[in-house]
Amino acid sequence: MLSKEDALQRFNRQIKAIEDLMRKPRFCPDFDKWHRDTEILIEKIFSENTRHINDFNNISYDLGILMSNTPDYEYDKVYRNGLTRAESILKSFIDEINDYWDLERKVDNRDCLLIVEKICSRFPKVARQLGSRQRNKKPFEIMDEYDVQYLLHALLLLEFDDIRPEEWTPSYAGGSSRVDFLLKNEKIIIEVKKTRPNLKDKEVGEQLIIDIEGYQTYQDFKKLICFVYDPDHLIKNPSALENDLRKDKDDFMVKVIIAPKL
Structure with a gap:
């Protein structure tokens, strides 16, 4: 910037x-x-x-x-x-x-990262609240990754103006993939995952490793937050996975947030 x-x-x-x-x-x-x-x-x-x-x-x-x-x-x-x-x-x-x-610009990129981290960490509480509506109102149910993206997008709009959903990344390892969200002004990439029976510790880790490598070539974005929504606690050691994939280098920073945790 x-x-x-x-x-x-x-x-x-x-x-x-x-x-x-x-x-x-x-x-x-x-x-x-x-x-x-x-x-x-x-x-x-x-x-x-x-x-x-x-x-x-x-x-x-x-x-x-x-x-x-x-x-x-x-x-x-x-x-x-x-x-x-x-x-x-x-x-x-x-x-x-x-x-x-x-x-x-009084809120710098480090503060923006903290805001995104807070939204991701509290996402399960919001999901639970929306899933337990009163007076026979139909609850909002999160069934798949698209539902996670839908709700997360709404929460991000509370804090950020220019949010670009689903843009293609440059080719990496013979293919290309979609970025779930770009915070254009803050230069932050947000990747979203939702665990399921065939997407647990090993599979999530493998996918994120590939994503992280590919996103490092994406324009001038130097910060990536990977949000993994794990409502059924299928990831046995979330803190270990977060630490293994975390990067604090100046040229590209990666933060993995798995929520909720036991």
Whole structure:
């Protein structure tokens, strides 16, 4: 994740480039590069599918309708007005960073990890509560791994805004697999398992080893939490499995959470 200083520097660079574009022909190759670079920068700092990228992409640089009798200077005027508006919006982004960057990022990644760990550790209590509803209400039953993902996703939404469910990982060992959840801003991967009679200690461990190796190649995500929901206590020594698979290296951190425990 970019630092505040890097974000400001890069937005100022894109603003400065507008001065050069004003002196060049409309829609020259430099404009295409500037526009794409700015889109990428906005998405890296503010995430995709936000108001920020929409505000930038809604800027018009041409008249839209070509008329044979429209003088060329009108096209120039609209193009330059678009660049001027882009400059204003980028300056607004800079003001937002200066005013709110520290507030929005007061919870660091270590705190975010603790939040995810807490949600996973308390997941069994939530599941039990939903499974014992009163007044003849139909309970929420967790029958398989998809039910675990469904409820965990809802709990994660209490704390995190940008949660990407089920994305494909890059190819590893001749194949690829799905990431259950990505916390995009926090750069955290969450993998979910649910034990069953044919998925116990050995099988869970083997699957997680393969997953961990594959996820280390996934973009710039450097933190992985593996949540194993074990309602029937099929894993005999959960603490040992957690410790065996845990990694605390700076380049990639792995935390395994098995819950509930006896």
